[in-house]
Amino acid sequence: MKFTESFIKTSKSVNSDLESVNARLLIQAGFIHQEIAGVYTLLKLGLRVLNNIEAIVRKEMDKIGFEIIMPSLSSKSNWEQTKRIDSVDVLLKATGANKLSIERNQTEYILNSTHEEIITPLVQKFVKSYKDLPIYVYQIQTKFRNEARAKSGLLRTREFRMKDLYSFHKSEKDLLSFYEKVKEIYKNIFNEVGIGDDTYLTYASGGDFTTGYSHEFQTVLEKGEDTIYLDKKNNIAYNREVTSEEDAEKFHVDFSSLEVVKASEVGNIFPLNTKFSKAFDFTYVNEIGEQMPIYMGSYGIGTSRLIGVIAEKFADEKGLVWPFNIAPYKFHIITLHGDNTVEESSKIYEILGEDNCLLDDQINKSAGEKFNDADLIGCPIQIIVSSKNLAQGVIEIRSRSNKFETFTLALSEIDLIHSKICK
Amino acid sequence: MKFTESFIKTSKSVNSDLESVNARLLIQAGFIHQEIAGVYTLLKLGLRVLNNIEAIVRKEMDKIGFEIIMPSLSSKSNWEQTKRIDSVDVLLKATGANKLSIERNQTEYILNSTHEEIITPLVQKFVKSYKDLPIYVYQIQTKFRNEARAKSGLLRTREFRMKDLYSFHKSEKDLLSFYEKVKEIYKNIFNEVGIGDDTYLTYASGGDFTTGYSHEFQTVLEKGEDTIYLDKKNNIAYNREVTSEEDAEKFHVDFSSLEVVKASEVGNIFPLNTKFSKAFDFTYVNEIGEQMPIYMGSYGIGTSRLIGVIAEKFADEKGLVWPFNIAPYKFHIITLHGDNTVEESSKIYEILGEDNCLLDDQINKSAGEKFNDADLIGCPIQIIVSSKNLAQGVIEIRSRSNKFETFTLALSEIDLIHSKICK
Numbered sequence: 059m060k061f062t063e064s065f066i067k068t069s070k071s072v073n074s075d076l077e078s079v080n081a082r083l084l085i086q087a088g089f090i091h092q093e094i095a096g097v098y099t100l101l102k103l104g105l106r107v108l109n110n111i112e113a114i115v116r117k118e119m120d121k122i123g124f125e126i127i128m129p130s131l132s133s134k135s136n137w138e139q140t141k142r143i144d145s146v147d148v149l150l151k152a153t154g155a156n157k158l159s160i161e162r163n164q165t166e167y168i169l170n171s172t173h174e175e176i177i178t179p180l181v182q183k184f185v186k187s188y189k190d191l192p193i194y195v196y197q198i199q200t201k202f203r204n205e206a207r208a209k210s211g212l213l214r215t216r217e218f219r220m221k222d223l224y225s226f227h228k229s230e231k232d233l234l235s236f237y238e239k240v241k242e243i244y245k246n247i248f249n250e251v252g253i254g255d256d257t258y259l260t261y262a263s264g265g266d267f268t269t270g271y272s273h274e275f276q277t278v279l280e281k282g283e284d285t286i287y288l289d290k291k292n293n294i295a296y297n298r299e300v301t302s303e304e305d306a307e308k309f310h311v312d313f314s315s316l317e318v319v320k321a322s323e324v325g326n327i328f329p330l331n332t333k334f335s336k337a338f339d340f341t342y343v344n345e346i347g348e349q350m351p352i353y354m355g356s357y358g359i360g361t362s363r364l365i366g367v368i369a370e371k372f373a374d375e376k377g378l379v380w381p382f383n384i385a386p387y388k389f390h391i392i393t394l395h396g397d398n399t400v401e402e403s404s405k406i407y408e409i410l411g412e413d414n415c416l417l418d419d420q421i422n423k424s425a426g427e428k429f430n431d432a433d434l435i436g437c438p439i440q441i442i443v444s445s446k447n448l449a450q451g452v453i454e455i456r457s458r459s460n461k462f463e464t465f466t467l468a469l470s471e472i473d474l475i476h477s478k479i480c481k
Numbered sequence: 482m483k484f485t486e487s488f489i490k491t492s493k494s495v496n497s498d499l500e501s502v503n504a505r506l507l508i509q510a511g512f513i514h515q516e517i518a519g520v521y522t523l524l525k526l527g528l529r530v531l532n533n534i535e536a537i538v539r540k541e542m543d544k545i546g547f548e549i550i551m552p553s554l555s556s557k558s559n560w561e562q563t564k565r566i567d568s569v570d571v572l573l574k575a576t577g578a579n580k581l582s583i584e585r586n587q588t589e590y591i592l593n594s595t596h597e598e599i600i601t602p603l604v605q606k607f608v609k610s611y612k613d614l615p616i617y618v619y620q621i622q623t624k625f626r627n628e629a630r631a632k633s634g635l636l637r638t639r640e641f642r643m644k645d646l647y648s649f650h651k652s653e654k655d656l657l658s659f660y661e662k663v664k665e666i667y668k669n670i671f672n673e674v675g676i677g678d679d680t681y682l683t684y685a686s687g688g689d690f691t692t693g694y695s696h697e698f699q700t701v702l703e704k705g706e707d708t709i710y711l712d713k714k715n716n717i718a719y720n721r722e723v724t725s726e727e728d729a730e731k732f733h734v735d736f737s738s739l740e741v742v743k744a745s746e747v748g749n750i751f752p753l754n755t756k757f758s759k760a761f762d763f764t765y766v767n768e769i770g771e772q773m774p775i776y777m778g779s780y781g782i783g784t785s786r787l788i789g790v791i792a793e794k795f796a797d798e799k800g801l802v803w804p805f806n807i808a809p810y811k812f813h814i815i816t817l818h819g820d821n822t823v824e825e826s827s828k829i830y831e832i833l834g835e836d837n838c839l840l841d842d843q844i845n846k847s848a849g850e851k852f853n854d855a856d857l858i859g860c861p862i863q864i865i866v867s868s869k870n871l872a873q874g875v876i877e878i879r880s881r882s883n884k885f886e887t888f889t890l891a892l893s894e895i896d897l898i899h900s901k902i903c904k
Binding site: 149 | 490623629
């Protein structure tokens with residue numbers, strides 16, 4: 059993508075009311091635009107990061123489930139059936155907006171913040187006997203939450219993208235075996251998006267979903283909203299919410315011996331057991347003709363939230379620093395003023411492919427401004443095209459992710475850049 | 482995809498309350514699931530068709546604009562500024578759903594049915610001078626409409642997917658020139674999704690958007706919701722809503738001489754002119770320092786609606802018939818009982834690729850049921866694997882789209898099927 063043909067606009071400064079590091083940087087670098095508190099537009103750069111993250115999530119999910127899309131609107135009666143209409147405090151409802159609506163449809167809908175209330179009766183229609191089980195189904199879709207406080211940028215929004223997977227089983231044993239499989243798949247995902255080393259499987263309370271414990275994946279983050287007790291030796295963590303004496307006994311762990319760090323939740327998995335199937339009276343007929351309860355699990359990853367966590371985690375004083383796999387563009391070509399620089403930049407852009415490159419071809423912009431923008435936007439590899447270097451038949455390569463490590467590359471080797479740099 | 486590993490379920494019959502042909506067939510064939518009136522889940526097959534349609538739309542849109550995603554929630558004040566908060570009767574609003582919400586955020590949001598109120602102030606922030614124009618930006622995203630009557634399946638829903646493109650120009654001349662370009666791009670899209678021959682550029686009223694005429698793309702459809710006057714000679718049509726005597730004079734056309742047919746809208750383009758830019762006081766500075774009005778256009782295609790129109794248009798008494806480019810799978814492999822049929826079907830499935838094939842590998846299903854399902858689901862090419870044919874070293878190919886034209890193909894030529902059939 060060429061800067062001059064795009065709608066990519068960086069800003070020198072942003073609204074100083076913004077408390078959150080990720081919102082400030084993502085807005086300033088032109089990835090997102092804040093519409094209202096907790097509600098954002100993803101601009102071109104932000105959408106590219108989201109697409110990269112969701113492609114990784116989808117690839118891993120397709121190994122264990124199949125994709126559908128459920129709607130955002132649902133019937134109040136589904137939420138009444140599970141009684142969560144009264145207990146989930148972040149629920150939004152939708153109704154006609156104005157006087158003209160009175161002559162129209164007056165139904166009150168729920169705007170789904172999660173989809174147990176929709177997937178359970180849906181799967182129920184298709185499942186009669188043990189032969190129809192297990193079923194694993196997921197979606198990547200938009201969710202709504204009426205957050206009381208939405209000041210953490212993409213970490214806590216009122217509208218967000220989420221992957222949610224639901225599993226339906228014949229027995230608790232089957233559920234737990236699948237649950238372990240999802241843990242491994244989640245580890246793959248967090249490795250691929252670039253936060254694997256600092257992300258921990260974490261015991262947490264079951265929340266709305268279950269009376270037992272559930273699991274979160276928590277990424278160590280200086281300004282994270284959660285506090286976790288880290289057991290690095292066993293590669294496991296505990297959310298502070300489950301660190302009572304009683305919990306300590308259950309887990310056989312001495313919390314006072316563990317490192318305490320701030321972290322941000324990037325995924326969660328819940329053994330729902332029969333909570334939702336019972337609410338909908340969803341059973342199956344087993345091998346000997348008995349009606350048996352269905353065991354369920356649900357497994358979430360907030361894909362737009364991940365943009366915020368990753369932005370905040372790797373940012374430095376110059377701006378954003380994207381992991382290679384999810385960067386909006388792998389290469390940022392900085393064309394300095396001088397003989398042949400525009401022509402050579404275009405050639406490099408052609409060779410590397412417009413889908414891999416952001417080409418700063420703006421004429422009325424100083425070298426300093428171009429460097430600042432490239433550092434702010436945070437593509438992993440910067441390619442600097444100057445007439446001084448061209449005279450020696452080379453270009454300069456500068457690694458954004460590796461502390462600006464810099465070296466030169468012969469122009470004739472440009473087509474080898476993938477094999478030389480992108481390991 | 483293998484039937485036995487999927488969540489694809491066809492039904493013998495569906496709720497007889499369903500008035501709409503597309504809803505009945507799409508539900509019966511396992512493409513969609515109705516949650517509540519006008520609100521559907523896209524199951525695996527339906528989502529695959531949507532993805533194919535949206536990939537075509539995106540490819541064409543990327544030629545003229547760049548993609549972002551705006552949110553569904555917006556501020557009431559944006560809609561107050563254009564006064565459409567009172568005039569758009571399909572608007573839904575979102576507010577806290579229960580008593581617990583009272584201690585939370587009490588903002589009332591609008592659930593966007595279209596995005597002029599969001600994109601205009603957004604682009605306004607980035608545009609100061611003539612140098613920043615034109616701007617072309619699009620999204621593919623979910624929209625909400627509080628339809629009074631939602632009985633036409635995917636043709637008229639309360640939640641739907643839509644591509645909307647917005648353009649911002651220095652002058653009316655620039656706007657009109659781009660407007661003509663979009664017409665051509667739209668024709669490409671309707672050709673590629675398989676309805677080009679029966680889709681007409683149609684004059685219509687401007688609706689909420691403009692006091693002048695706008696254009697729709699209407700696809701001839703027996704049970705379409707619109708009536709159009711078709712001027713085949715000039716390859717143009719007129720929506721019945723603009724066929725008054727006054728309109729006849731303006732268009733220099735004798736409506737009584739034209740063919741009158743039922744049709745369904747598949748796209749629309751609106752020259753908004755300065756309606757929205759004026760509402761937001763959005764101007765730019767021209768070459769000689771004057772503040773000038775911004776001219777806008779908006780251009781929509783309902784991508785989930787297209788699934789319904791195409792399903793309904795090509796369906797026959799046996800079921801759905803998908804155009805090749807948007808079919809959920811190109812091939813439907815029907816494995817009959819007999820020697821080696823399962824093994825050979827698997828081989829064919831491997832050769833053609835699991836992403837191209839639906840393999841009916843169900844054991845407890847009769848040949849008749851398998852044929853009925855294949856006809857109902859409507860993949861364009863059926864591959865029938867029977868022991869009788871295998872004994873002669875051939876498989877049977879049956880064209881769903883071409884009146885079940887049938888011929889045999891040597892097993893050794895399977896890998897040529899793409900070049901032989903998929904032209």
